[in-house]
Amino acid sequence: MSFVTRVQKTFSELEYTGKKKQTRRDRFLADLEQLVPWAQVEAQVAPCYSDTTGKRGRPAIGLSRMLRMYVVQQCFGLSDEGTEDAVYDSQAIRGFIGIDLGRESAPDATTLLRFRRLLETHQLTRVLFETINQHLASRGLLLKEGTIVDATLIAAPPSVKNREGKRDPEMHQAKKGNQWHFGMKAHVGVDATSGLVHSVVGTAANVADVTQVDQLLHGAETYVSGDAGYTGAAKRPEHAERDVVWSIAARPSSYKHHGKDSVLYRVKRKVEYAKAQLRAKVEHPFQVIKVRFNHRKVRYRGLEKNTAQLFSLFGLANLVLAKRYLQRTAG
Numbered sequence: 001m002s003f004v005t006r007v008q009k010t011f012s013e014l015e016y017t018g019k020k021k022q023t024r025r026d027r028f029l030a031d032l033e034q035l036v037p038w039a040q041v042e043a044q045v046a047p048c049y050s051d052t053t054g055k056r057g058r059p060a061i062g063l064s065r066m067l068r069m070y071v072v073q074q075c076f077g078l079s080d081e082g083t084e085d086a087v088y089d090s091q092a093i094r095g096f097i098g099i100d101l102g103r104e105s106a107p108d109a110t111t112l113l114r115f116r117r118l119l120e121t122h123q124l125t126r127v128l129f130e131t132i133n134q135h136l137a138s139r140g141l142l143l144k145e146g147t148i149v150d151a152t153l154i155a156a157p158p159s160v161k162n163r164e165g166k167r168d169p170e171m172h173q174a175k176k177g178n179q180w181h182f183g184m185k186a187h188v189g190v191d192a193t194s195g196l197v198h199s200v201v202g203t204a205a206n207v208a209d210v211t212q213v214d215q216l217l218h219g220a221e222t223y224v225s226g227d228a229g230y231t232g233a234a235k236r237p238e239h240a241e242r243d244v245v246w247s248i249a250a251r252p253s254s255y256k257h258h259g260k261d262s263v264l265y266r267v268k269r270k271v272e273y274a275k276a277q278l279r280a281k282v283e284h285p286f287q288v289i290k291v292r293f294n295h296r297k298v299r300y301r302g303l304e305k306n307t308a309q310l311f312s313l314f315g316l317a318n319l320v321l322a323k324r325y326l327q328r329t330a331g
Contacts, residue, residue: 029096032071035319037135041067044131048122061107066115068097069107073116074312077294080109080116125308129315133198136322146192147199147221149230150282151209152290154306155297156183170303174205181205184298186310188285189216192225195281196321197314202307214238223247225278249275288317 022030042063049063072093073083086093087106099106119125136142156171173182185207189199199216209229213236217224223245226233233239234246250272258265289295295313298306 023092025090025092028075029092031323032075032316032319033096035323036071036316037131038064038067040131040135041128044127045119045124048118048124061111065097065099066107066112069112070115070119070312071316072096073112074309074316075293079299080112083112084109119312120305120308123308125311125315129200129311132315132318133196136194136196136318139322139325141194141322141325142191142196142198143193144191144198144218144220146223146225147217148190148192148279148282149188149209149213149216149224149226150190150279150286151185151187151212151229152286153181153205154183154186154295155181157297158182168301170204170301171298172204172206184303184306185209186286186289186314187212187216188282188314189218190282190285192221192223192278192281194322194325195284196318197285200307200310200314202303202310204303210236217242217244225275227279247275247278249279284321285314285317288320289313292320293317 045067046063049066069083069087072078072086073080076083076086078086084106087097087099088101094101094106097106119128133142153174153176156168158167167182171183173180174185175181183205185203185205187201187203187209188197190197198218201212201215203212209226210231210233213224213226213230213233221244224233225247226249228249228251230248231251233248250268255265255268258268289310293313293316295309299309300306
């Protein structure tokens with residue numbers, strides 16, 4: 001590397017660091033730097049990690065950098081190639097990952113692909129999710145007194161213009177309202193107090209929500225809340241020994257016959273409104289992964305890979321939702 005190149009790089013970094021306005025990306029990455037329990041996550045992944053470049057003669061890429069590159073990919077909804085491009089395009093992302101292009105090249109898309117597959121193969125995205133939740137629990141969140149259950153549809157490409165000439169066989173159609181959707185469902189159990197996700201299950205879109213409740217409860221809750229899609233959950237055999245209060249929304253058709261002017265109808269509406277206010281917290285994690293992380297469509301083929309990604313997304317979403325509390329306690 002020439003002296004001129006090194007000097008130019010240094011001036012570029014200083015100019016970027018000294019700019020007057022911080023972008024939203026700068027602020028978001030600074031938050032991630034503080035919120036993610038990097039040491040704990042690295043300790044969990046390290047036993048399974050090895051150099052993912054697969055090329056002789058190249059130096060090993062540190063686990064810390066690969067984890068940060070993976071977090072960038074998930075939080076910005078990028079493909080492997082898109083993440084590599086973002087590293088070269090954005091000084092903020094390079095600074096977050098810890099890459100100086102004046103001295104080294106960035107990990108390429110193939111390296112990130114191998115690292116992502118490593119996480120999937122060893123179920124390390126679930127470990128990442130659990131490690132983040134343990135970190136949040138140690139800060140006083142995830143109280144486990146009550147659980148709100150819900151599910152959201154995540155679309156899959158309906159096109160058959162691929163190598164196999166057919167749609168993903170593990171994805172299915174489901175009707176919501178008057179519209180049909182093709183894809184999968186992300187089922188979650190959310191702590192009723194903090195609004196943070198403690199359980200995640202991925203299924204095809206045509207799987208009934210009520211069948212997944214047993215996998216979404218941790219067993220220590222005293223009450224369970226859900227929308228009308230969970231009607232009958234309390235009567236299912238897997239919950240026969242479960243001592244909880246079931247707060248499931250009633251279908252409007254179950255009380256409309258009383259008439260809108262009747263006292264019973266108005267009381268029932270108030271009760272359902274109170275239930276809806278409690279359930280509103282379950283929408284916040286969905287908003288983070290779909291709007292902030294731009295995860296409106298599945299990125300991979302098959303339920304296993306997409307469910308593995310959901311663990312990462314909801315773990316990072318928990319940190320975003322807990323930001324104010326964590327920053328306040330840190331201060």
